[in-house]
Amino acid sequence: MIANLIITRRCNLSCGYCFEYDKVSPPVPLDTLKERIDHIARLRAVIVTLTGGESLLHPGAADLVRHVNDRGMTPMLNTNGYLLTKPWIDALNAAGLYGMQLSIDNATPNDVSKKSLKPLLPKLRLLAAHAKFRVRINTVLGGGPPEEAVAVARTVRAFGFDAATALMRRSDGSLIPLDARARAAYAEIQALGKRAILPDEFQTALAAGAEAPWKCRAGARTFHVCERGLVHLCAPRTDPSSKAIAAYTVDDIRAAFDAPKACTARCPIAYAHHASRFDQLRAQPGPPEIVKRRLPMAA
Numbered sequence: 412m413i414a415n416l417i418i419t420r421r422c423n424l425s426c427g428y429c430f431e432y433d434k435v436s437p438p439v440p441l442d443t444l445k446e447r448i449d450h451i452a453r454l455r456a457v458i459v460t461l462t463g464g465e466s467l468l469h470p471g472a473a474d475l476v477r478h479v480n481d482r483g484m485t486p487m488l489n490t491n492g493y494l495l496t497k498p499w500i501d502a503l504n505a506a507g508l509y510g511m512q513l514s515i516d517n518a519t520p521n522d523v524s525k526k527s528l529k530p531l532l533p534k535l536r537l538l539a540a541h542a543k544f545r546v547r548i549n550t551v552l553g554g555g556p557p558e559e560a561v562a563v564a565r566t567v568r569a570f571g572f573d574a575a576t577a578l579m580r581r582s583d584g585s586l587i588p589l590d591a592r593a594r595a596a597y598a599e600i601q602a603l604g605k606r607a608i609l610p611d612e613f614q615t616a617l618a619a620g621a622e623a624p625w626k627c628r629a630g631a632r633t634f635h636v637c638e639r640g641l642v643h644l645c646a647p648r649t650d651p652s653s654k655a656i657a658a659y660t661v662d663d664i665r666a667a668f669d670a671p672k673a674c675t676a677r678c679p680i681a682y683a684h685h686a687s688r689f690d691q692l693r694a695q696p697g698p699p700e701i702v703k704r705r706l707p708m709a710a
Contacts, residue, residue, distance in 0.1 A: 517555020630667025
C-alpha cells in the first residue's frame with residue numbers, strides 16, 4: 412500500500428526530536444532512485460512517499476514524482492516547507508504530485524522544533540494559491556507548547572488543508588507519554604472535527620496512556636527504503652542486515668505480513684496503522700518479528 416523512499420538524508424533544519432537526518436549526506440543519485448522506484452513498482456505498491464531528510468534538497472525531486480507517476484503509482488512528498496517556492500510548486504504540479512505533507516509543530520521556532528507557523532505562513536499562502544495537489548499539515552504534540560499546536564490546527568483548517576496530529580516518539584519508535592496539558596490540547600484539536608486524508612483514531616487510546624491493539628503489517632503493506640536502498644519495517648525500526656529493495660520479493664512481503672511485531676501495542680507510527688487497517692481480520696500465524704535495533708522488549 413505505502414512505500415516510503417528516502418531520497419536524501421540531509422536536512423536544512425535540526426529539530427530536537429528528529430533522528431531521520433544529517434547535515435552532510437549528498438542526495439541519492441537520481442538514476443539509483445529511479446531504479447528503486449522500479450523495484451517498488453514490481454512489488455505493486457499503491458503509494459510512494461518521497462521523504463528525507465528534507466526532500467526538496469534533492470534537485471531531482473520533481474523528476475522522481477514524475478517517475479512514480481509513470482510507473483503507475485501515486486506520488487506523495489514530505490517536506491518541512493522552508494525551501495518551497497512557486498517554481499517548486501509549479502514543477503511538482505506539472506510532475507503530477509498527488510499530495511504533500513508538511514510538519515508545523517508550534518508558533519515560533521524553539522530548541523525542539525524549527526517547523527513553525529510564523530516562518531511558514533508565507534509558504535502556506537503560496538500553496539493555497541498555486542498547489543494543484545493535496546496539502547496535509549501534521550502537528551507533532553510536544554514540538555512546542557500544547558496551546559500552540561491548537562493554534563496551528565485552527566490555522567491549517569482555515570486554509571482548507573488536510574490536518575493531522577502526531578504524537579512525539581523516541582528514536583526507537585516508542586511513544587513519549589503526554590502530560591495533562593498535551594492531552595487537553597489533543598482533545599481540543601480532535602473536537603475541531605476531522606479533515607484528514609486518513610483518520611488517526613488509533614492515537615486516542617495512546618494519548619490517554621492506553622494501548623491500541625492491532626495487527627501491524629509493516630514490511631508488507633508498508634515498508635521503508637533507506638538511503639542505502641535497504642528495506643526496513645518503518646523509520647525507527649531499521650536493521651543494517653536488511654535486504655536491498657532489488658532483492659525484496661513477494662515471499663518477504665508474506666513473511667512480514669504474517670509476523671507479529673513486539674512493538675505494536677504502543678506504536679504511534681501513523682503510516683503503519685493506515686496501511687495495516689485493511690487486514691485487521693486476517694491472522695498473523697508467524698513467529699514474532701525480531702526487531703533488532705533499539706527495541707528493548709526484543710533484546
